[in-house]
Amino acid sequence: MNTPKANPENLLWLIKEVYQGKVILPEFQRSFVWTKENIEELLVSILQEYFIGTFLILDTPPEKSVFPLRLVEGLEEINPNASPYKHPTVRVVLDGQQRLTSLFYVIYEPPVPLNKSRHPYKFFLILNNLIDGNPDDAVSGVSLADRRRLSEMQKSVDEGKAVPISLFRDAAQFYEWLNANKGVVRDDLRNMIKTYYERFSNFMIPIVSITSETGKDNIINIFERINKTGVRLSLFDLIAARLYLKGVNLRELWDKFTKKNNAIAKVIQPEFIIKIISIWQNKEPRKSALLDVVDELDKKSFENKWEEACYWLKEAYNRVSSSSGGYGAFKPNWIPYTTLLVPLAVLLWKISQGKAGEATYRKLDSWYWASVFTQRYDQAVDSTSYKDFKDLIKWIDNGECPSWIENFQAEQINLDEADDKKSAIYRGIMCLIVQTGARDFINGQAAPLLECQDDHIFPKSIFGREKSVNSILNRTLISASSNQIKGKSRPSEYISKFLRMHGNEVDRFLKTLNSHLIPEEAIRAMERDDFSNFIELRKAAIKKEIIRRVKGQL
Numbered sequence: 110m111n112t113p114k115a116n117p118e119n120l121l122w123l124i125k126e127v128y129q130g131k132v133i134l135p136e137f138q139r140s141f142v143w144t145k146e147n148i149e150e151l152l153v154s155i156l157q158e159y160f161i162g163t164f165l166i167l168d169t170p171p172e173k174s175v176f177p178l179r180l181v182e183g184l185e186e187i188n189p190n191a192s193p194y195k196h197p198t199v200r201v202v203l204d205g206q207q208r209l210t211s212l213f214y215v216i217y218e219p220p221v222p223l224n225k226s227r228h229p230y231k232f233f234l235i236l237n238n239l240i241d242g243n244p245d246d247a248v249s250g251v252s253l254a255d256r257r258r259l260s261e262m263q264k265s266v267d268e269g270k271a272v273p274i275s276l277f278r279d280a281a282q283f284y285e286w287l288n289a290n291k292g293v294v295r296d297d298l299r300n301m302i303k304t305y306y307e308r309f310s311n312f313m314i315p316i317v318s319i320t321s322e323t324g325k326d327n328i329i330n331i332f333e334r335i336n337k338t339g340v341r342l343s344l345f346d347l348i349a350a351r352l353y354l355k356g357v358n359l360r361e362l363w364d365k366f367t368k369k370n371n372a373i374a375k376v377i378q379p380e381f382i383i384k385i386i387s388i389w390q391n392k393e394p395r396k397s398a399l400l401d402v403v404d405e406l407d408k409k410s411f412e413n414k415w416e417e418a419c420y421w422l423k424e425a426y427n428r429v430s431s432s433s434g435g436y437g438a439f440k441p442n443w444i445p446y447t448t449l450l451v452p453l454a455v456l457l458w459k460i461s462q463g464k465a466g467e468a469t470y471r472k473l474d475s476w477y478w479a480s481v482f483t484q485r486y487d488q489a490v491d492s493t494s495y496k497d498f499k500d501l502i503k504w505i506d507n508g509e510c511p512s513w514i515e516n517f518q519a520e521q522i523n524l525d526e527a528d529d530k531k532s533a534i535y536r537g538i539m540c541l542i543v544q545t546g547a548r549d550f551i552n553g554q555a556a557p558l559l560e561c562q563d564d565h566i567f568p569k570s571i572f573g574r575e576k577s578v579n580s581i582l583n584r585t586l587i588s589a590s591s592n593q594i595k596g597k598s599r600p601s602e603y604i605s606k607f608l609r610m611h612g613n614e615v616d617r618f619l620k621t622l623n624s625h626l627i628p629e630e631a632i633r634a635m636e637r638d639d640f641s642n643f644i645e646l647r648k649a650a651i652k653k654e655i656i657r658r659v660k661g662q663l
Contacts, residue, residue, distance in 0.1 A: 120155070124217075127181045140182065142224045163314070166201065166317070166318050168201075171193040171198075181209070183221045184219065215232045235270070243489070246491070252529075277309045287299060344399065345379050387399055387402045429449070432558060449486055452493075456473060459498075480497070525582070527581045550595070550610075553621045560588055566583050580644070627647060
């Protein structure tokens with residue numbers, strides 16, 4: 110067999126062949142698992158003309174394929190007529206599926222949720238970040254369920270400050286949009302948009318093509334070898350290589366950290382620790398800066414800073430996960446943003462340098478809750494981390510409160526749509542319930558959190574047609590034993606049972622439900638099985654609690 114060679118092909122044309130059903134996948138490939146962050150990173154790499162790896166493709170007649178075939182995920186939803194059997198030869202992607210499926214997803218926008226999400230996403234190019242020299246933050250994915258962010262992004266598009274990347278699909282469509290917005294988009298921005306469009310539309314990728322004559326055994330052998338040796342170097346790999354030259358074994362340091370802190374290691378990336386060091390070095394923790402940081406430090410300095418960063422990262426995690434005195438994320442999956450651990454760690458370190466009083470920690474808490482409920486860490490995480498660190502230190506030193514905290518309003522939070530358990534708002538409110546007590550419905554004592562279930566207050570089996578039935582407004586943490594008593598009965602039925610278990614003492618039972626951010630008026634609505642009124646009353650109670658936290662009024 111001749112050694113396969115890589116030949117350059119146009120990336121956009123390959124994506125169009127996906128839409129036609131000509132570029133497909135072998136059935137044995139794993140599903141599309143990339144997240145929003147993975148896709149953003151890939152797009153940034155393409156727009157900066159970085160190498161994104163090779164693709165391994167098998168050219169074969171579909172009837173003679175050595176593997177069962179399937180279409181790229183999302184294609185059937187937007188092109189139900191696509192079929193590999195309409196083409197005399199198809200192209201089976203053996204290596205590069207996640208990259209190619211991601212780009213198809215961005216360009217054609219199939220209505221399917223991304224991994225770790227319940228909703229589809231749309232991706233935008235943010236021009237202001239390019240102008241400011243922040244290309245790493247120039248791509249933003251926005252959930253279609255996040256109406257506020259989507260509306261803000263659409264406003265940026267209308268003002269010529271952002272571009273939907275799906276416009277790059279077709280030259281005629283792109284230039285029609287650009288010409289139609291002559292009066293909105295400044296000339297310099299028009300040229301910038303054209304530059305990035307041309308980079309994307311002209312982007313070439315190396316493709317290793319093999320044919321079915323290669324033989325099934327050889328095809329599998331090539332596939333296995335490319336997967337073992339052809340994986341693109343991650344940022345961690347690059348940093349580890351730089352440090353190895355200085356005698357620092359970064360993998361050994363990370364392994365040591367994970368063995369001692371397994372729970373934390375499961376929810377963070379090793380780069381988090383280096384990002385903390387980067388902020389200490391007065392550098393924005395972007396990818397390019399992280400490499401500069403490790404180049405500046407000698408072996409001893411880096412290892413000392415690594416140990417210190419590990420300590421403060423643990424302190425940040427402990428504060429976030431504590432149900433008493435912390436932020437209530439008693440399980441890792443309840444942390445609203447794991448990326449918040451980086452600035453929180455640096456802020457805790459900075460606060461420890463002085464004699465911080467109670468007011469200082471109230472400011473820290475205000476920043477944390479405002480970050481969660483404005484969904485501040487949904488995008489541009491690295492530059493936001495650095496900016497927040499600088500701004501909060503000024504505030505702590507008796508400077509002005511950051512305007513985005515000072516001007517925070519409850520109306521900014523769309524609780525009616527908060528039904529995605531993985532969203533920061535959903536998780537943040539559940540953490541607030543933990544903070545307000547989350548007493549057991551049976552005995553009024555602190556609920557056994559690790560045994561609690563995230564469940565409906567008005568049961569879905571009866572109220573399933575109500576718009577907000579799955580919203581956080583209709584959910585709370587209920588112990589397994591309480592849930593057995595509650596069952597699928599109406600609130601009017603199970604409330605009387607729990608009241609009897611409180612000795613029919615109404616005030617005590619009210620305190621138990623209040624600890625779930627259910628005010629007295631909402632309890633009266635439960636007694637009437639009045640779902641709509643309950644939702645509105647609980648929404649007001651939750652917003653009131655959020656304002657208390659953000660404004661430091663505890």
